[in-house]
Amino acid sequence: MAWDEWEQLTSEAAERRTTHMQLNSLQGEGGYAKPSGSGGGTGTLKHKGGPWTKAAGTADDLQTSTIDAQVALHSAHEGTGGGLTGLASLGSLKTVHKSWHDRLGRVREECSSLEPKLRQVAVDLGEVDADVANKAKAVPVPGTRRGE
Numbered sequence: 480m481a482w483d484e485w486e487q488l489t490s491e492a493a494e495r496r497t498t499h500m501q502l503n504s505l506q507g508e509g510g511y512a513k514p515s516g517s518g519g520g521t522g523t524l525k526h527k528g529g530p531w532t533k534a535a536g537t538a539d540d541l542q543t544s545t546i547d548a549q550v551a552l553h554s555a556h557e558g559t560g561g562g563l564t565g566l567a568s569l570g571s572l573k574t575v576h577k578s579w580h581d582r583l584g585r586v587r588e589e590c591s592s593l594e595p596k597l598r599q600v601a602v603d604l605g606e607v608d609a610d611v612a613n614k615a616k617a618v619p620v621p622g623t624r625r626g627e
Contacts, residue, residue, distance in 0.1 A: 531601035535594050542590040545583045552579055 556576045 529601075531597050531604070535597035535601070538590040538594040538597060542587050542594065545587040545590070549580060549583045549587075552576065552583070 556572070
């Protein structure tokens with residue numbers, strides 16, 4: 480992709496944006512508040528591991544359901560060779576069976592790989608939040624007990 484094309488795409492994307500995000504301010508009435516603390520927020524950033532843990536549970540559920548699907552697929556195709564010998568579609572049926580079996584196997588492997596990683600993200604982010612909170616507490620803030 481040429482640089483001019485990239486600049487055009489990013490410019491068009493910026494024009495379509497209706498919401499602006501600024502990490503150093505809070506949205507108040509009539510737009511964005513200055514970082515003076517006059518906004519309506521609580522001034523704290525919190526992280527929850529729930530979404531990551533839920534995603535890990537979903538990956539685990541998908542792993543189990545793909546195993547069940549593979550078993551059902553195999554059962555549905557059991558004995559198709561005996562009574563269908565000579566049919567032109569038998570070769571296609573076997574190809575489709577193998578293709579779906581392989582796909583389900585790859586999904587199962589991917590979910591097996593993702594599940595522990597997603598659980599670890601929840602743990603890691605929680606540890607980072609605690610570390611950042613401790614560092615933030617050490618910063619002197621004028622007009623508070625920590626800033627005196």
